[in-house]
Amino acid sequence: AQSVTQPDIHITVSEGASLELRCNYSYGATPYLFWYVQSPGQGLQLLLKYFSGDTLVQGIKGFEAEFKRSQSSFNLRKPSVHWSDAAEYFCAVATLSYSGNTPLVFGKGTRLSVIA
Amino acid sequence: EAGVAQSPRYKIIEKRQSVAFWCNPISGHATLYWYQQILGQGPKLLIQFQNNGVVDDSQLPKDRFSAERLKGVDSTLKIQPAKLEDSAVYLCASSTREGAYNEQFFGPGTRLTVL
Numbered sequence: 001a002q003s004v005t006q007p008d009i010h011i012t013v014s015e016g017a018s019l020e021l022r023c024n025y026s027y028g029a030t031p032y033l034f035w036y037v038q039s040p041g042q043g044l045q046l047l048l049k050y051f052s053g054d055t056l057v058q059g060i061k062g063f064e065a066e067f068k069r070s071q072s073s074f075n076l077r078k079p080s081v082h083w084s085d086a087a088e089y090f091c092a093v094a095t096l097s098y099s100g101n102t103p104l105v106f107g108k109g110t111r112l113s114v115i116a
Numbered sequence: 117e118a119g120v121a122q123s124p125r126y127k128i129i130e131k132r133q134s135v136a137f138w139c140n141p142i143s144g145h146a147t148l149y150w151y152q153q154i155l156g157q158g159p160k161l162l163i164q165f166q167n168n169g170v171v172d173d174s175q176l177p178k179d180r181f182s183a184e185r186l187k188g189v190d191s192t193l194k195i196q197p198a199k200l201e202d203s204a205v206y207l208c209a210s211s212t213r214e215g216a217y218n219e220q221f222f223g224p225g226t227r228l229t230v231l
Contacts, residue, residue: 043120109157
């Protein structure tokens with residue numbers, strides 16, 4: 001069964017500092033990988049996704065993520081964090097079956113706090 | 117393009133009461149999902165529909181939870197009777213079916229508090 005591990009429950013960074021959120025997945029084949037962001041009281045918004053090809057993917061809001069098959073990782077990065085980036089971040093994995101899309105399997109999330 | 121709509125946004129009930137949530141997916145999206153998000157955890161799938169048929173309900177507590185999507189459009193999720201541990205945010209998502217993996221679009225969720 002697929003699983004996703006986000007080892008950091010809570011991270012605090014200073015505004016303007018760089019950010020890296022870790023994500024490890026467990027899946028036999030090449031998965032589809034996603035990062036979502038959830039602000040308080042809001043739904044989930046897709047930041048970026050990896051299906052195949054270039055292992056460094058660019059997303060919205062200046063985020064990027066790198067797929068490393070050898071490490072089963074898909075870490076999210078941002079070179080300079082803004083106060084508005086404070087939110088909960090979820091890594092997720094899915095695949096494509098004969099019946100179409102499979103559901104997303106999410107990690108437990110990493111809460112990002114940004115200080116001045 | 118309108119997004120995924122859910123109602124109500126908030127609901128407070130007492131244990132053993134029943135409750136229902138409604139979801140209207142994005143127009144033309146054949147696949148609909150219900151996820152449960154308990155505080156401090158990531159969303160977990162409850163049920164997946166393809167048009168009006170169930171694709172996956174293996175994690176739905178069928179003794180108390182039920183869901184339907186009668187005309188392949190909007191969907192209702194019901195809990196009867198509710199337990200304290202059902203307090204969570206219930207997220208609805210939809211996606212198209214054709215071709216490669218398609219993005220799931222999420223609604224704002226319904227926050228349920230069971231007292």
